[in-house]
Amino acid sequence: MYNAFMNQSETALREPAWDLLRTFAMLLGVVFHANLIFVLEPLPWITQHPHANVFSSMLTWTLHNFRMPLFFLASGYLAVGALNKNGSVLFLKKRMQRLVLPLLLAAVTTLPLTFWLWKMAGKSYGGGAFPPGFLWFLVYLMFYSLLTVPLVPLLGRIRLPFVTRFIIAWGLLAAVHFFMKDYTHVDEPSGDWLPRPTTFLYYAIFYFYGVIEHFYQNSRRAAWPFFLMALLMWILSFSGYDSTKIGQDLFPGFMKWIPALITTLYALSAISGAIQWTRNHIHHISKGVSSLFATSYWIYLTHIPLVASLQLLVRDSMLPWPLLLAFIIGVSIATLWLIFTYLVRGSWLEWVLNGKRT
Numbered sequence: 481m482y483n484a485f486m487n488q489s490e491t492a493l494r495e496p497a498w499d500l501l502r503t504f505a506m507l508l509g510v511v512f513h514a515n516l517i518f519v520l521e522p523l524p525w526i527t528q529h530p531h532a533n534v535f536s537s538m539l540t541w542t543l544h545n546f547r548m549p550l551f552f553l554a555s556g557y558l559a560v561g562a563l564n565k566n567g568s569v570l571f572l573k574k575r576m577q578r579l580v581l582p583l584l585l586a587a588v589t590t591l592p593l594t595f596w597l598w599k600m601a602g603k604s605y606g607g608g609a610f611p612p613g614f615l616w617f618l619v620y621l622m623f624y625s626l627l628t629v630p631l632v633p634l635l636g637r638i639r640l641p642f643v644t645r646f647i648i649a650w651g652l653l654a655a656v657h658f659f660m661k662d663y664t665h666v667d668e669p670s671g672d673w674l675p676r677p678t679t680f681l682y683y684a685i686f687y688f689y690g691v692i693e694h695f696y697q698n699s700r701r702a703a704w705p706f707f708l709m710a711l712l713m714w715i716l717s718f719s720g721y722d723s724t725k726i727g728q729d730l731f732p733g734f735m736k737w738i739p740a741l742i743t744t745l746y747a748l749s750a751i752s753g754a755i756q757w758t759r760n761h762i763h764h765i766s767k768g769v770s771s772l773f774a775t776s777y778w779i780y781l782t783h784i785p786l787v788a789s790l791q792l793l794v795r796d797s798m799l800p801w802p803l804l805l806a807f808i809i810g811v812s813i814a815t816l817w818l819i820f821t822y823l824v825r826g827s828w829l830e831w832v833l834n835g836k837r838t
Contacts, residue, residue, distance in 0.1 A: 495561075495697070496765040497758035498554050503776040504754075505551035507813065510783050512543040513614070514808040517791045518801050526601045526788045531801040538718060548617065549686045549747045550754065555621065556690030559628050568629045574835055575625040581832045582781055583618045591615070593785045601792065611671040614784050620675055624687045635692050642699065646748065649689050653744035656682045658736055686751075693755070700760060706753030713746035772817075774834050778824060779816045781833075786812050 516525045518536035563571045591613055598605035605613060612619060640648075660678050669679045717739070765773075790808045797804060824830050 495558075496770075497755075497762040498557055499773050500762055500765065500769070501754060501758055502551060502554040502558065503773050505547045505554065506776040506780040508543055508547040509614075509780050510787065510812055511809055512540065512547060513784060513787050514791070514805055514812065515539050515543070517795065517808075518805065524603060524605070526598055526603055526605075527791055527795045529791075529795055529801065529804070530798075531804075533801060536801065536805075541717070542714065545743055545747045546750050548683065550751045551617070552620075552624075552683045552686040553690035553693075553751055553755075556624070556628075556687035557694045558690075559625065559687075560632055560691055560694040563628060563632055572625060572629065576622070578777075578833065578835060579618045579622050579625070582777075583612075583615055585829075585832070586615055586781055590782055590785055594788065597785060597788050597792075612673055615781070616669045616672070619673060620669075620680060620683055623675060623680070624684060627684075627688075628691065631688065632691060635688060636695050638692055638695075642696070642701070645689075645692065646752070649685060650741075650744055650748055652685050653682065653748065654737070654740045656685065657740040657744050701756050703753045703757035703760065706749045706756060710746050710750035710753060713742050713749060717742050717746065771821075774825075774830070775817050775820045777833050778820045779813060782816055783812055786815060 515536050516523060517527060517529045518532050519528075519540050520532050520534055520537045522528075559571075559575075562574070566574060591610075594613060595605050595610075605611070638645075656678055660682075669676050787808060790811060794804045794807065820830075824833075
């Protein structure tokens, strides 16, 4: 049975919808980090704007619980096609090239520059002497890639209805989320080179859920029920936020399940809706959008110093915060896209980031 699925998947090694989802998740990282200057809660970020507001805090929660789960799920899905095409040895070789080499390059370029910017602002970035910072996801992907080779044959034999798969994933995610330090967010692992057990398991569930979904690649469903469920969970999360915090003091064991269930159902529903929408509507990608696939990895790996510099530039501006946010996002993405297009594309650095063109 597994071999039949493997042969079927070889006919769809590159699916534009899934490349689009992973690219979208990466670009949302720029939006997420650009928005941190405007959140109400005190964060160890480089600065905070006087126009900090509750809407930015809500946007942070919305993106934080969606973008990285989407990224890991899409990465797991696409990993199966890469494994089928290349075999175990070449798959791992290419994965380590695209993960280890960028991490080593960033360790001597963007990370030191990020640390310097935070130091100039009187802040400490990530905690520790030399934390991975926003590149922690590369470390996690290394471990997941190593686990992909032995687990794909086993996961390929799983044949369960979609609702059953969805409920099992939701239960596992809620159980892991229950043991996290922050009961409304996924623990931030930017200060640790070794994965935190709860965070590692949380994103592993999304990654290998994506692996399993690869073997159901021909399934199509309406996207709107998932988006509706995500919207309901989003409303519940913010309408019950304060009462849940109070309730946790009275019933710490029981009440932590409420935000765990809501947050994970929001994430899984929003991601499922995005998957079904792209599967139903994205069948062809224009050349311009395809070029963005290759650029998005570069943009994410290099955006923090530029975003932080722009945040320092506008921190005293009295313009409306949405305009400032759009300015930071637009200038950051446009600048890094231009650098990639005219300086990186076709060079050895593009090979390091995106592999050899075929």
